[in-house]
Amino acid sequence: MVDAAVTSSSSPFTRKDVLLSMRGMRAGFTTDDGFVRAVDGVSFDVQRGEVLAIVGESGSGKSVTAMSILGLQPTLEIAEGEILWKGTDLLTMSEDDRRAVRGKEIAMIFQDPLTALNPVHTVGRQIGEMARIHEGLDKKQARERAVEMLDLVGIPEPRKRADMYPHEFSGGMRQRAMIAMAITCKPDLLIADEPTTALDVTVQAQVLEVLVDIKDEIDSAIILITHDLGVVAGLANRVLVMYAGRSIEVGTTDEIFYETRHPYTLGLLASLPRLDDAGDEALVPIVGSPPSLIRKPSGCAFHPRCRFARVPGNCQTDDPALRLVAGDAHMAACHYAEELSGVTVESLRSMIDFEAEAARIDDTLPAEPLEPEDESEYEAALRDVAIAEAAAHPGVMDRGVRDRGGRDGSEWPAQPEDPRDGEVAP
Amino acid sequence: MPSYIIRRLLQIIPTVFVALSFLFFIFFLLPGEPARLIAGGAERNVDPGVLERIEERYGLDDPVLVQFGNYWQRTIQWDLGDSYLTRESVNEMLGEKAVASLRLAIWAIIIEIIVGIAVGLLSAIRRYSIGDRLTTILTAAASALPVFVLGFVLQYLFAVQPNKWDWPEWARLRTSGIGPDTWTFFFIPTGEQWRYLILPAITLASVTTALLARMTRGSMLEVLRADYMRTARSKGLGEREVVLKHGLRNAMLPVVTLIGIDFGTAIGAAVLTETTFNWPGLGSQIVTSVQQRDLPVLLGFTLSVVLAYALVNLIVDLSYAWFDPRIRLGKGDHG
Numbered sequence: 001m002v003d004a005a006v007t008s009s010s011s012p013f014t015r016k017d018v019l020l021s022m023r024g025m026r027a028g029f030t031t032d033d034g035f036v037r038a039v040d041g042v043s044f045d046v047q048r049g050e051v052l053a054i055v056g057e058s059g060s061g062k063s064v065t066a067m068s069i070l071g072l073q074p075t076l077e078i079a080e081g082e083i084l085w086k087g088t089d090l091l092t093m094s095e096d097d098r099r100a101v102r103g104k105e106i107a108m109i110f111q112d113p114l115t116a117l118n119p120v121h122t123v124g125r126q127i128g129e130m131a132r133i134h135e136g137l138d139k140k141q142a143r144e145r146a147v148e149m150l151d152l153v154g155i156p157e158p159r160k161r162a163d164m165y166p167h168e169f170s171g172g173m174r175q176r177a178m179i180a181m182a183i184t185c186k187p188d189l190l191i192a193d194e195p196t197t198a199l200d201v202t203v204q205a206q207v208l209e210v211l212v213d214i215k216d217e218i219d220s221a222i223i224l225i226t227h228d229l230g231v232v233a234g235l236a237n238r239v240l241v242m243y244a245g246r247s248i249e250v251g252t253t254d255e256i257f258y259e260t261r262h263p264y265t266l267g268l269l270a271s272l273p274r275l276d277d278a279g280d281e282a283l284v285p286i287v288g289s290p291p292s293l294i295r296k297p298s299g300c301a302f303h304p305r306c307r308f309a310r311v312p313g314n315c316q317t318d319d320p321a322l323r324l325v326a327g328d329a330h331m332a333a334c335h336y337a338e339e340l341s342g343v344t345v346e347s348l349r350s351m352i353d354f355e356a357e358a359a360r361i362d363d364t365l366p367a368e369p370l371e372p373e374d375e376s377e378y379e380a381a382l383r384d385v386a387i388a389e390a391a392a393h394p395g396v397m398d399r400g401v402r403d404r405g406g407r408d409g410s411e412w413p414a415q416p417e418d419p420r421d422g423e424v425a426p
Numbered sequence: 427m428p429s430y431i432i433r434r435l436l437q438i439i440p441t442v443f444v445a446l447s448f449l450f451f452i453f454f455l456l457p458g459e460p461a462r463l464i465a466g467g468a469e470r471n472v473d474p475g476v477l478e479r480i481e482e483r484y485g486l487d488d489p490v491l492v493q494f495g496n497y498w499q500r501t502i503q504w505d506l507g508d509s510y511l512t513r514e515s516v517n518e519m520l521g522e523k524a525v526a527s528l529r530l531a532i533w534a535i536i537i538e539i540i541v542g543i544a545v546g547l548l549s550a551i552r553r554y555s556i557g558d559r560l561t562t563i564l565t566a567a568a569s570a571l572p573v574f575v576l577g578f579v580l581q582y583l584f585a586v587q588p589n590k591w592d593w594p595e596w597a598r599l600r601t602s603g604i605g606p607d608t609w610t611f612f613f614i615p616t617g618e619q620w621r622y623l624i625l626p627a628i629t630l631a632s633v634t635t636a637l638l639a640r641m642t643r644g645s646m647l648e649v650l651r652a653d654y655m656r657t658a659r660s661k662g663l664g665e666r667e668v669v670l671k672h673g674l675r676n677a678m679l680p681v682v683t684l685i686g687i688d689f690g691t692a693i694g695a696a697v698l699t700e701t702t703f704n705w706p707g708l709g710s711q712i713v714t715s716v717q718q719r720d721l722p723v724l725l726g727f728t729l730s731v732v733l734a735y736a737l738v739n740l741i742v743d744l745s746y747a748w749f750d751p752r753i754r755l756g757k758g759d760h761g
Binding site for chain 2: 072100102103108110112116117120121130133134165
């Protein structure tokens with residue numbers, strides 16, 4: 001357990017009207033190879049009505065973090081931390097109390113609606129079940145509620161659809177049904193785990209639109225777990241970036257996109273293809289692969305892949321704490337966060353010798369995490385140059401992201417309005 | 427759906443035809459003349475005149491193909507002929523033994539369904555618990571134990587011992603025979619009948635129950651890992667409801683298939699159990715008929731077993747559509 005001082009209001013996270021507050025969460029799984037530290041000291045708050053995006057690669061611990069809120073992973077071992085829901089710790093609640101929260105106050109939207117919906121029950125029954133559990137509706141009332149909910153998420157002919165099975169729905173409609181199910185009891189918090197990942201690009205925008213509309217309609221907060229920065233830009237108020245089970249940067253969406261203070265976040269932004277790109281700008285990959293969560297690298301877990309890491313130096317030896325780096329709540333876990341001020345995707349791109357990079361990637365691809373001693377003299381030099389050069393090209397990044405239309409979400413391809421949302425499966 | 431059922435029923439015809447024709451010809455390939463057997467046995471010297479008369483009487487002197495044609499002509503009219511040995515009408519024999527077999531099979535399947543599914547389910551939910559480990563060992567043992575051994579042990583423990591040690595009357599079961607043969611609603615034993623029924627039913631159920639428990643366990647373990655189970659938990663359902671309302675039906679598909687096969691087997695192939703408990707069923711009669719080269723009985727009984735098998739399988743297939751709405755019956759109609 002975290003001691004009282006940390007959990008008190010002195011925490012920089014604490015803000016008004018906090019719904020959910022995760023404090024110092026450490027959790028993982030025991031495997032044959034050792035303990036997987038999936039969540040390694042994560043803290044964040046969710047305010048009423050806001051959208052917090054949790055961003056990171058596969059294996060960064062973002063899903064585990066979100067799932068731990070509802071307690072849906074029986075094998076997850078929670079080492080320490082607390083999850084305060086409206087002031088009460090979910091982790092010390094009785095199972096009955098926790099069940100009363102699930103679905104009614106905190107509801108979950110899962111990634112793949114085909115496997116997340118039960119194939120042998122009608123969609124209407126699965127939606128209505130939510131109301132039957134928490135509001136004690138009878139069968140008929142529950143069905144009426146399900147029809148109402150399907151209508152709310154924009155499914156045509158909801159009365160007919162309610163009696164159909166998930167396999168008779170298209171992918172987009174399934175995810176809408178999933179959303180309908182999650183919002184049946186008007187929860188205060190929705191946790192959406194990669195809600196659009198399993199969908200066709202053309203349907204993603206429609207589903208996100210539904211999510212935004214619903215959020216306004218029922219005024220709930222959303223925790224959005226995604227690796228898609230486009231989705232983040234269009235939906236989130238605040239962003240938490242995770243790497244190797246830790247939160248490494250937290251800030252408003254603007255801060256994360258335009259005033260990036262962590263090399264990993266910068267790497268994520270730079271590896272994003274741009275629709276307005278003429279095709280002559282190379283993508284900047286994050287070299288290497290995510291570290292093993294059983295044996296994390298020493299010091300900063302990102303240092304073996306970091307273009308700015310000082311090796312040997314404190315990047316290799318000291319684990320940087322998440323600290324306030326700018327504004328009143330922009331935090332980053334990097335020893336040199338301040339030096340990144342002014343470094344943008346554009347300046348990062350301009351300083352990279354892509355041919356040398358390609359050669360290096362070929363060498364290192366058999367994806368063991370890079371060890372510090374792997375760094376050649378050339379790379380050390382490259383890094384020094386990088387920091388100097390990046391600082392010399394300030395302000396380019398603004399244009400980069402704005403051009404993409406990231407802020408208003410218009411980079412989602414505009415869809416001709418199709419009320420049927422694709423065809424029904426034959 | 428009705429067209430599907432009709433199509434499936436029509437499919438039974440070639441199945442039955444091929445199965446019985448095969449049996450018919452095999453019979454004539456086997457050594458030993460039927461006429462000699464009818465006359466009293468292979469070991470006896472029989473007057474050739476007698477043999478001739480027998481052959482004429484039973485049509486055994488006709489060419490095999492003519493006999494084959496005659497056989498099917500009668501069979502289509504559900505005239506299964508008379509036993510070579512007892513001259514009894516096969517139809518009548520069948521009426522008696524099929525009913526006895528069916529009653530025993532029904533009870534064996536009831537035991538199998540209740541015990542097998544319950545044990546498998548608990549085993550899956552409490553995986554790696556002592557109960558689960560014990561179940562794994564016991565089911566392995568039960569499926570390895572020869573049926574007649576189990577039968578003898580049960581007879582000894584519950585029928586012989588109670589008499590020896592003067593147990594109260596209600597605890598004494600019977601070792602063999604069909605008993606008073608009193609039933610209501612076709613299969614519910616009345617009076618003393620249950621004392622005769624219970625041990626053979628348990629014995630007949632033992633192996634299949636063990637297999638069904640293992641099948642249920644495996645199937646349920648798979649379902650417990652499914653995403654929709656997590657969804658059900660995320661709604662705030664209790665673990666019991668999650669398992670029973672969302673898990674069970676999904677886990678039942680392979681289980682139902684096995685139950686169907688077991689039911690067919692229990693009707694037609696319960697030879698060991700029927701013999702051990704002297705229960706007058708189809709299986710033991712078929713074995714006897716093979717030994718005695720009693721062709722009409724063999725064919726008639728096999729026919730009814732094949733029909734029972736086909737009907738049970740049809741019912742199982744129809745039940746799939748209820749267990750899993752993704753399965754559309756009669757999809758083949760559209761190519």
